[in-house]
Amino acid sequence: MKALRINDYGAPLHVDEVPVPSPARGQVLVENHFTSMNGVDPGRGLGYLRQVFQLQFPWTPGGDVAGRVAAVGDGVTGFKVGDEVFGYTREAGAYAEFVLVNGANLAHRPASITEEQAAATALVSQTATQMLELSKIKPGQTLLILGASGGVGSLAVQLAYNAGVHVIATARSSKAAALQQLGAERVIDLAQQRLEDLPKVDAVLNLIGGDTVLPSYALVKKGGVAVTSNRPPIAEEAAHLEIQPAFVETNVTTEGLNGFVKLVTQGKVKPQIAAVTTLWSPETLWDKHETEKIGKIVFSVRS
Ligand SMILES: NC(=O)c1ccc[n+]([C@@H]2O[C@H](COP(=O)([O-])OP(=O)(O)OC[C@H]3O[C@@H](n4cnc5c(N)ncnc54)[C@H](OP(=O)(O)O)[C@@H]3O)[C@@H](O)[C@H]2O)c1
Known part of the structure; x- marks a missing residue:
């Protein structure tokens, strides 16, 4: 082969x-x-x-x-x-x-999800699901998703919206309309607006990492959660800000994939x-x- x-x-x-x-x-x-x-x-x-x-x-x-x-x-x-x-x-x-x-x-x-969609979502559907769980976000609260136009973010926006969460997303402005269609209330282009100037939120999912981790911590209200996917939590800074840091280590299971497929089949999430x-x-x-x-x-x- x-x-x-x-x-x-x-x-x-x-x-x-x-x-x-x-x-x-x-x-x-x-x-x-x-x-x-x-x-x-x-x-x-x-x-x-x-x-x-x-x-x-x-x-x-x-x-x-x-x-x-x-x-x-x-x-x-x-x-x-x-x-x-x-x-x-x-x-x-x-x-x-x-x-x-x-x-x-x-x-x-099942036939409700194409082979291309299945390959596009096996890992990231579980990452998005597990990051949302880690964020402890509740209906009516506001979630900031940094790097929302990629594999994890484009699913996390939909899952959060379905859960009754207000979503603020960051992405290039050319991708804003697509994310708004999936449920983002506001899309911010970090090339045009500083992260530091965004409003305080209940939780952050950070899919960019790098030098956005610290400023994103500062946007989380006291008691809220900041979840990273590619940078380990910065425990000292989180403790200083009185927020909870979390890191996702995605666990892909048959049960988790079946749960995601069900949402796609019901038309609630589109890969x-x-x-x-x-x-x-x-x-x-x-x-x-x-x-x-x-x-x-x-x-x-x-x-
Ligand atoms: N820990 C785990 O278990 C786990 C599992 C899955 C993924 N991950 C990690 O999670 C991250 C997201 O995964 P993904 O599959 O969604 O990746 P992706 O499809 O590449 O998406 C990353 C997103 O971040 C944006 N971005 C990247 N660098 C940026 C920057 N400097 N400024 C502004 N926006 C920036 C990209 O926007 P543009 O395309 O417009 O640049 C894109 O929307 C990756 O780092 C991945 O390695 C971790």
Whole structure:
């Protein structure tokens, strides 16, 4: 089968021909049709997470999977060959034609969610859901979502709106109308307005990180929660401001994916896809894709 691999930290992605893996106990082999862009993949490839995830080279990145079951390992009861499925593998390996995924991180894909949408949401739907849970936000309260036009943010806006929460989002102004349609009451372009000048809110979901973490803490009312996704909490500053810091470590489960699929099927959440492009262009795969649409960059494995 074809797979994209890197030979060392920071080395370029390239196409290799490799054997199709066999599922071990509890694993499902998925014939992969679509995967998608997650910042953790280039991050791991560059060695940023080598303390936590040491890589064995050659290494195949990729987490999101959408396709059909090709084989099941011993002990797998919920899936059979031919089932349409989607899910996420923390062990990576999804930039390939066949992928091993633990049955516990996989769900059936009904016709109400396309393969592209499934690959676009397996990880980030759970991140958005779990960040909202961590934020402890309640109906009628106000939530600020920083970096709302991406994979996590475009779903978090919808989930928060459905929960009766007032959403203030940040995004480039060209993406404001799309986010307002999904339920954001106000969209702020940080190129035109300073974070420091925004009103106080009950909680923040921060999908940008970097130097926005500290100023975003200052926007949270006393007793509120600031949730980060790519920067560890700054406990001292949070204690000083009398807010609660939280960090999401997304756990993708069959149950969580089924819950998300239900919302899509009921028309309550619409997965957002910014672009679909081939997986087999390793030189440019991780370049920033400039698109006027919100949501995820999806990679097609079969074309
Ligand atoms: N801890 C976990 O378990 C977990 C799980 C999933 C994701 N994450 C992390 O969560 C973050 C969000 O994920 P995602 O999939 O939603 O990423 P994404 O699709 O790349 O979205 C990131 C958003 O942030 C905006 N942004 C980035 N840098 C910015 C800056 N300097 N100023 C203003 N806006 C900026 C982007 O806007 P533009 O596109 O307009 O620049 C985009 O809307 C990523 O860092 C990802 O690695 C963590």
